[in-house]
Amino acid sequence: MEEKKYKILIVDDEPDNLALLYRTLRGKYDITKASSAVEALEILKNNEFNCILSDHKMPQMDGVEFLRRTYEVCPNTTRLLVTAYSDVKILIDAINYAKIYRYIKKPFNPDELLHVVEASLEYHQLKVDNENLIKDLKELFSGTIKAIIEALDAKDSFTLGRSRRVTFYSLKMVERLHINNAEKGRIELAGLLHDIGMIGVAEDILNKSQKLTQEEYEEIKKHVHHSVKILEDIKQLYEVIEIIKYHHEYYDGNGYPYGLKGDEIPLGSRVIAVADAYDSMVSNRAYRQGLSSEEALRNIEERAGTQFDPALVKLFKEVLPDALKEVREYEEKMKIKENVPSKDAITIEERH
DSSP states (O other): OOOOOOEEEEEOSSHHHHHHHHHHHTTTSEEEEESSHHHHHHHHTTOOOSEEEEESSOSSSOHHHHHHHHHHHOTTSEEEEEESOOOHHHHHHHHHTSOOSEEEESSOOHHHHHHHHHHHHHHHHHHHHHHHHHHHHHHHHHHHHHHHHHHHHHHSGGGTTHHHHHHHHHHHHHTTTTOOHHHHHHHHHHHHHTTGGGGGSOHHHHTOOSOOOHHHHHHHHTHHHHHHHHHTTOGGGHHHHHHHHTTTOOTTSOOSSSOOOGGGSOHHHHHHHHHHHHHHHTOOBTTBOOOOHHHHHHHHHHTBTTTBOHHHHHHHHHHHHHHHHHHHHHHHHHHHHHOOOOOOOOOHHHHO
């Protein structure tokens, strides 16, 4: 059986350069040619590629802008820039905005070009394998995750549906962040499992109707460590656990359990922190009425830069209206299907 070839799109407005790229790569890869960025974007509407290799200096649209646009269309495709320039700003823009894997300096040696392309495709394959791993993990643990959530809901009935809502809000945010599918999958699993450690907290503390004492608050804070202990033997969940470990860290460094701050906190943890806090604030408990959505959002905005990542607070505000509509529609369907009322929860910070 013939081995399937990787598909590469090469883009250059100079016919001789395009021909050289084609001759260098055609023996090993399935090559599609485009003589302009505009033509290449049209090709991308109906075709998928493992790698896009573009010249930098082109009319209508330069290579950096072109590759930036391809990132919006196909973020998991590997991007390479061929350039005669070594200007630092150009290269920084190519890395930061176009998300290129490498740049290739003109004039290039064909063997060197092949080596860089091969390395980029190995990197691409690694990302694909990671995404498949996350997909397999979700399928493998779907029954286990469902059982864990149901056990947590049974222990404290007011948490019913909470993990799913937090996960839903989190995914609505990451859809706008242009991150790869593997990272989205990890954030989804982390959202579903982020409070699994509450199983290890005494029921009399979880169900207490008065303000928590300092000692009781410290016990509840241990749920993060409980979560890690429950999941740590599942080696495939290592990166998911890393998100769960830090979802109570504060952007200003005053959170727990490790006191991380800013970008030290994984992106997934920062996303879940906002979604988790919002869902808690709007939820009802026996001892207090939940806030309105507007009040909760104002509360979160006031904590931007202290408890929460300001950029993610802004993003959450943008996605919230549509997210709330979809959550209500889903929960109405579930109430009709299961004939049970939905109940809610509150974060330990609010209780303390």
